[in-house]
Amino acid sequence: MIVGTISSMNHKPIIALITDFGTQDAYVGTMKGVLLSICPAARLVDLTHAIPPQQVRQAAYVLLTAFRHFPPETVFLVVVDPGVGTAREPVAVQTDQGVYVAPNNGVLSYVLARVQDQQAVVLDNPAYHLADVSQTFHGRDIFSPAAAHLANGVAIERLGSPADVLRLDDPTLVITAAGIHGEVLHVDHFGNVITSIGYLAWTGPDTLSLTPAFGAQQQAPITLNAAACSIVIGSRTLQPIHTTYGAVPPGTLTPLVGSSGQLEIGVNQGNAAQVLGVSPGDPVILRLANEE
Amino acid sequence: MIVGTISSMNHKPIIALITDFGTQDAYVGTMKGVLLSICPAARLVDLTHAIPPQQVRQAAYVLLTAFRHFPPETVFLVVVDPGVGTAREPVAVQTDQGVYVAPNNGVLSYVLARVQDQQAVVLDNPAYHLADVSQTFHGRDIFSPAAAHLANGVAIERLGSPADVLRLDDPTLVITAAGIHGEVLHVDHFGNVITSIGYLAWTGPDTLSLTPAFGAQQQAPITLNAAACSIVIGSRTLQPIHTTYGAVPPGTLTPLVGSSGQLEIGVNQGNAAQVLGVSPGDPVILRLANEE
Amino acid sequence: MIVGTISSMNHKPIIALITDFGTQDAYVGTMKGVLLSICPAARLVDLTHAIPPQQVRQAAYVLLTAFRHFPPETVFLVVVDPGVGTAREPVAVQTDQGVYVAPNNGVLSYVLARVQDQQAVVLDNPAYHLADVSQTFHGRDIFSPAAAHLANGVAIERLGSPADVLRLDDPTLVITAAGIHGEVLHVDHFGNVITSIGYLAWTGPDTLSLTPAFGAQQQAPITLNAAACSIVIGSRTLQPIHTTYGAVPPGTLTPLVGSSGQLEIGVNQGNAAQVLGVSPGDPVILRLANEE
Numbered sequence: 001m002i003v004g005t006i007s008s009m010n011h012k013p014i015i016a017l018i019t020d021f022g023t024q025d026a027y028v029g030t031m032k033g034v035l036l037s038i039c040p041a042a043r044l045v046d047l048t049h050a051i052p053p054q055q056v057r058q059a060a061y062v063l064l065t066a067f068r069h070f071p072p073e074t075v076f077l078v079v080v081d082p083g084v085g086t087a088r089e090p091v092a093v094q095t096d097q098g099v100y101v102a103p104n105n106g107v108l109s110y111v112l113a114r115v116q117d118q119q120a121v122v123l124d125n126p127a128y129h130l131a132d133v134s135q136t137f138h139g140r141d142i143f144s145p146a147a148a149h150l151a152n153g154v155a156i157e158r159l160g161s162p163a164d165v166l167r168l169d170d171p172t173l174v175i176t177a178a179g180i181h182g183e184v185l186h187v188d189h190f191g192n193v194i195t196s197i198g199y200l201a202w203t204g205p206d207t208l209s210l211t212p213a214f215g216a217q218q219q220a221p222i223t224l225n226a227a228a229c230s231i232v233i234g235s236r237t238l239q240p241i242h243t244t245y246g247a248v249p250p251g252t253l254t255p256l257v258g259s260s261g262q263l264e265i266g267v268n269q270g271n272a273a274q275v276l277g278v279s280p281g282d283p284v285i286l287r288l289a290n291e292e
Numbered sequence: 293m294i295v296g297t298i299s300s301m302n303h304k305p306i307i308a309l310i311t312d313f314g315t316q317d318a319y320v321g322t323m324k325g326v327l328l329s330i331c332p333a334a335r336l337v338d339l340t341h342a343i344p345p346q347q348v349r350q351a352a353y354v355l356l357t358a359f360r361h362f363p364p365e366t367v368f369l370v371v372v373d374p375g376v377g378t379a380r381e382p383v384a385v386q387t388d389q390g391v392y393v394a395p396n397n398g399v400l401s402y403v404l405a406r407v408q409d410q411q412a413v414v415l416d417n418p419a420y421h422l423a424d425v426s427q428t429f430h431g432r433d434i435f436s437p438a439a440a441h442l443a444n445g446v447a448i449e450r451l452g453s454p455a456d457v458l459r460l461d462d463p464t465l466v467i468t469a470a471g472i473h474g475e476v477l478h479v480d481h482f483g484n485v486i487t488s489i490g491y492l493a494w495t496g497p498d499t500l501s502l503t504p505a506f507g508a509q510q511q512a513p514i515t516l517n518a519a520a521c522s523i524v525i526g527s528r529t530l531q532p533i534h535t536t537y538g539a540v541p542p543g544t545l546t547p548l549v550g551s552s553g554q555l556e557i558g559v560n561q562g563n564a565a566q567v568l569g570v571s572p573g574d575p576v577i578l579r580l581a582n583e584e
Numbered sequence: 585m586i587v588g589t590i591s592s593m594n595h596k597p598i599i600a601l602i603t604d605f606g607t608q609d610a611y612v613g614t615m616k617g618v619l620l621s622i623c624p625a626a627r628l629v630d631l632t633h634a635i636p637p638q639q640v641r642q643a644a645y646v647l648l649t650a651f652r653h654f655p656p657e658t659v660f661l662v663v664v665d666p667g668v669g670t671a672r673e674p675v676a677v678q679t680d681q682g683v684y685v686a687p688n689n690g691v692l693s694y695v696l697a698r699v700q701d702q703q704a705v706v707l708d709n710p711a712y713h714l715a716d717v718s719q720t721f722h723g724r725d726i727f728s729p730a731a732a733h734l735a736n737g738v739a740i741e742r743l744g745s746p747a748d749v750l751r752l753d754d755p756t757l758v759i760t761a762a763g764i765h766g767e768v769l770h771v772d773h774f775g776n777v778i779t780s781i782g783y784l785a786w787t788g789p790d791t792l793s794l795t796p797a798f799g800a801q802q803q804a805p806i807t808l809n810a811a812a813c814s815i816v817i818g819s820r821t822l823q824p825i826h827t828t829y830g831a832v833p834p835g836t837l838t839p840l841v842g843s844s845g846q847l848e849i850g851v852n853q854g855n856a857a858q859v860l861g862v863s864p865g866d867p868v869i870l871r872l873a874n875e876e
Contacts, residue, residue: 014620016613022481023315023607026358029308029339033361036306036335040363043620044337045628047613053482054561066610069617069724071624082561135536137551140361189606190637244719259721269638269666314773315607318650321600321631325653328598328627332655336629345774346853374853427828428850429843432653 013151015042016070018063019079019139020051027137031077031144034130038148045070054082056107058186058280061194064110065260067098077147078102079139090123090142091163094156101147103138104163124160173197173212175222179287180210184233184280185262191271193233195284198262200224208241208257224288231255232285233265234276245269305443307334308362310355311371311431312343319429323369323436326422330440337362346374348399350478350572353486356402357552359390369439370394371431382415382434383455386448393439395430396455416452465489465504467514471579472502476525476572477554483563485525487576490554492516500533500549516580523547524577525557526568537561597735599626600654602647603663603723604635611721615661615728618714622732629654638666640691642770642864645778648694649844651682661731662686663723674707674726675747678740685731687722688747708744757781757796759806763871764794768817768864769846775855777817779868782846784808792825792841808872815839816869817849818860829853 015035021027028049035042047066051059059080067076081088081103091104095115100108104122112118123129123146133141146159173196174181182196199211208229209221230239241255245268248254253275258264263286265272273279307327313319320341327334339358343351351372359368373380373395383396387407392400393415404410415421415438425433438451465488466473474488491503500521501513522531533547537560540546545567550556555578557564565571599619605611612633619626631650635643643664651660665672665687675688679699684692685707696702707713707730717725730743757780758765766780783795792813793805814823825839829852832838837859842848847870849856857863 012624014617016617018610018613023338023340024342025478025480026310026339026354027481029310029337030358030361032337033306033308033358033363033366036337037361037363040304045613045616045620046607047610048607050608062610066614066617069614069621071617071621074617134551135538136548140551186609188609189611246719256720259718259724315630315632316634317770317772318602318631318646319773321602321629322650322653324629325598325600325650325655325658328629329653329655332596426843427830428840432843 011153012041012043013039014045014070014074015039015077015147015151016045016047016066016074017049017077017079018047018051018059018066019049020053020055020059020081021049021079021139023049027139031079031140034140034144035077035148035151038145039151042148042151047076051080052280054080055280056080056082056105057196059107060110061185061260061262063107064114067111070098072097073099075099075101075147075151077143078107079143080107081105081138089163090138090146091120092123092146092150092156092159093118093120094150099150099156101143101150103143119156120163121156121160122163125158128154128159175212179285182263182284182286184278184282184284186280187273187278191267191273191275192258193265193272193276193278194258195233195263195265197284197286198258198260200257200261200263202226202243202257224286228289229255230287231263231265232287234278234282236276238265303445304333304335305331306337306362306366307331307369307439307443308337308339308358308366309341309369309371310339310343310351310358311341312345312347312351312373313341313371313431315341319431323371323432326432326436327369327440327443330437331443334440334443339368343372344572346372347572348372348374348397349488351399352402353477353552353554355399356406359403362390364389365391367391367393367439367443369435370399371435372399373397373430381455382430382438383412384415384438384442384448384451385410385412386442391442391448393435393442395435411448412455413448413452414455417450420446420451467504471577474555474576474578476570476574476576478572479565479570483559483565483567484550485557485564485568485570486550487525487555487557489576489578490550490552492549492553492555494518494535494549516578520581521547522579523555523557524579526570526574528568530557596625596627597623598629598654598658599623599661599731599735600629600631600650600658601633601661601663602631602635602643602650603633604637604639604643604665605633605663605723607633611723615663615724618724618728619661619732619735622729623735626732626735631660635664636864638664639864640664640666640689641780643691644694645769645844645846647691648698651695654682656681657683659683659685659731659735661727662691663727664691665689665722673747674722674730675704676707676730676734676740676743677702677704678734683734683740685727685734687727703740704747705740705744706747709742712738712743759796763869766847766868766870768862768866768868770864771857771862775851775857775859776842777849777856777860777862778842779817779847779849781868781870782844784841784845784847786810786827786841808870812873813839814871815847815849816871818862818866820860822849 076098089104093100096117097115128149130141185196186194200208203209206226208224211221226241230237238255245266248268250269253267368390381396385392388409389407420441422433477488478486492500495501498518500516503513518533522529530547537558540560542561660682673688677684680701681699712733714725769780770778784792787793790810792808795805810825814821822839829850832852834853
């Protein structure tokens with residue numbers, strides 16, 4: 001049982017943070033002061049604080065790329081929250097791979113589609129808030145104390161009322177006979193273009209399986225022929241799907257399966273987003289057969 | 293007594309860093325190497341390293357936003373220092389809420405106006421410097437060793453000679469019968485415009501108290517009527533002061549009391565600095581009554 | 585012996601990271617999840633993640649600025665790797681000042697020219713990789729596990745086959761009778777221009793010694809007269825070499841010896857790279873005598 005593990009003597013819990021706060025202010029540092037005041041043993045890890053302001057789906061994707069690589073009792077503190085000061089609820093969710101503290105706005109959707117044993121509460125017990133809750137900085141006053149108390153081994157049901165159903169975002173993924181329509185989800189530091197089309201996995205030298213899994217919309221896997229597929233993005237049609245950037249010459253565009261299973265467009269030693277002229281929200285189509 | 297607490301067995305001191313060094317070089321990482329070499333038990337927290345180069349007052353404000361949320365024995369290492377290589381003195385100050393290591397250039401002014409039990413020294417004891425002090429990187433060679441030794445529980449008086457008076461910046465705050473004249477102090481990651489007008493606190497549904505407290509210039513609180521006040525900034529006159537961004541429709545400007553008590557101008561789900569066209573140093577006036 | 589020290593009870597190893605991954609994605613955070621999963625006691629320090637993509641020599645320089653200021657058993661995890669997906673080998677090198685995990689592309693050249701007792705292996709033992717090695721993220725799947733196992737005290741020879749010779753970059757430094765020809769290596773956060781000309785050290789009020797030391801190209805020190813030297817960079821000829829920015833009036837350009845021993849051009853309280861209009865790769869000449 002996770003709580004037992006966390007509260008064991010000498011335990012050094014991990015709290016991993018993801019926010020849209022940037023690092024030019026001390027907002028993140030202030031949250032860390034709260035975390036260490038309540039849970040002095042915590043080890044704090046920054047996932048990123050550079051989510052574009054209030055871009056919930058990009059945050060959901062970035063969290064997806066990281067969560068499996070942490071110990072299962074890790075507390076993930078996610079504060080990307082267009083609704084501060086409004087009625088959206090702060091929640092905590094305990095699973096078999098991570099404990100999550102976040103606004104209930106869909107930011108956990110990618111992860112929750114991939115984990116088990118979910119128990120969720122609304123953070124409505126003021127005993128686990130800071131003494132003075134501001135109306136503008138719930139990350140400091142509500143989310144951080146909850147994460148720190150969970151890291152200390154406080155049972156999740158003490159933090160608030162049960163939340164039976166998490167409200168999940170609708171995915172942008174549409175699957176038809178002709179192909180799979182998605183969008184650009186994220187452009188990474190290297191200019192790699194990550195799309196909402198996933199989860200993809202190689203099942204043979206030329207075959208891929210596709211398991212759509214954003215939020216509740218889980219479906220049976222679809223089998224794809226990597227050589228027959230083509231990807232339409234910007235003004236380009238690209239094929240086939242390769243396994244790595246290095247499979248094509250330097251400077252060349254190639255679709256590939258990214259390190260978290262999303263369809264990705266990269267350029268070997270180059271910047272795909274610049275070459276394609278695309279940014280988050282732009283459409284991308286994965287055609288299941290080559291239709292010249 | 294703070295030193296006793298710090299030197300107790302098993303103590304895991306916190307050192308919180310704020311600099312204008314950025315994160316593109318290894319300057320901050322090098323300081324952390326020095327800190328952990330001298331104080332292996334230290335837990336290091338970044339407040340920010342993105343203070344605009346040598347902007348002492350913005351650093352003073354950012355430190356203000358964070359310091360109360362850390363344990364009282366935390367060591368704050370502040371290196372924002374236009375005067376490296378000149379005669380300004382490096383100092384350490386021990387208080388009831390934090391131990392501070394910084395250049396003596398006013399960067400501690402906001403915090404020192406709010407804490408007690410101050411004991412200050414100049415860091416002039418070379419036994420607590422690195423063996424080879426460079427002439428260009430005192431953050432590594434003088435400030436970091438001092439912070440690490442203090443975190444180890446070394447008594448502050450061993451680090452150098454007493455410094456009776458800290459030289460404080462003059463505030464830019466001017467209070468007249470017509471209103472309170474300040475300036476834009478900081479634009480945060482979200483475009484919220486934080487002003488030098490503070491410290492403000494709600495004392496009733498429509499009333500605020502204002503306690504000017506930058507450096508030595510402390511005064512008795514002034515009572516304000518939130519509904520009658522107006523704020524003049526850029527080409528706009530704004531009123532009333534609200535309690536949160538969400539009190540106005542998305543896209544709308546509103547004055548509010550920020551999470552550290554400064555007068556702030558925000559836009560619900562938007563960027564106030566862009567809408568107003570203002571940046572640090574621009575004037576702002578808080579009129580005490582509506583003068584149509 | 586380092587391994588003995590590392591594996592001792594209660595040891596809290598340091599792993600210091602330098603990458604070109606940026607901090608907008610969770611790539612670095614994911615590596616930290618892997619590091620802490622394998623080595624829960626590790627203390628993680630970011631040197632920088634803002635190396636320009638795939639700029640191996642800038643990474644080599646930034647590592648040089650930091651490595652001496654960490655405890656000698658520190659593990660340095662360096663992932664700046666234009667060759668992911670190609671044949672370059674991942675290596676680990678144990679020395680008397682740091683254990684290094686990096687691609688074998690020359691990124692360790694500056695450091696390895698200054699340390700002793702080198703033992704190097706190729707990371708070709710899959711028992712010390714993650715179970716599923718991707719083809720696009722070796723930082724997570726190969727480099728991080730190696731660093732964490734080394735931090736745990738695993739003997740370096742268990743990680744792979746001996747690597748007798750590390751392939752080192754050629755330096756850009758050319759020494760002639762007329763002067764020393766180098767290039768701009770790095771522009772730091774303050775606009776200071778760091779050059780490939782080093783290692784310089786003051787040996788008297790007016791004399792400097794120069795010890796070229798990039799990679800294998802070590803030479804006997806050359807003695808320079810600081811007052812007679814001039815530096816040609818951009819369209820400017822600058823002299824003499826000063827000891828600190830503050831030795832010249834604010835706004836004035838001056839050559840100096842940087843805090844890691846490289847020839848540097850700075851402006852007191854200003855931005856030298858902007859004033860000079862130079863960027864990495866631009867030529868710089870250190871003339872040994874003033875040739876009006």
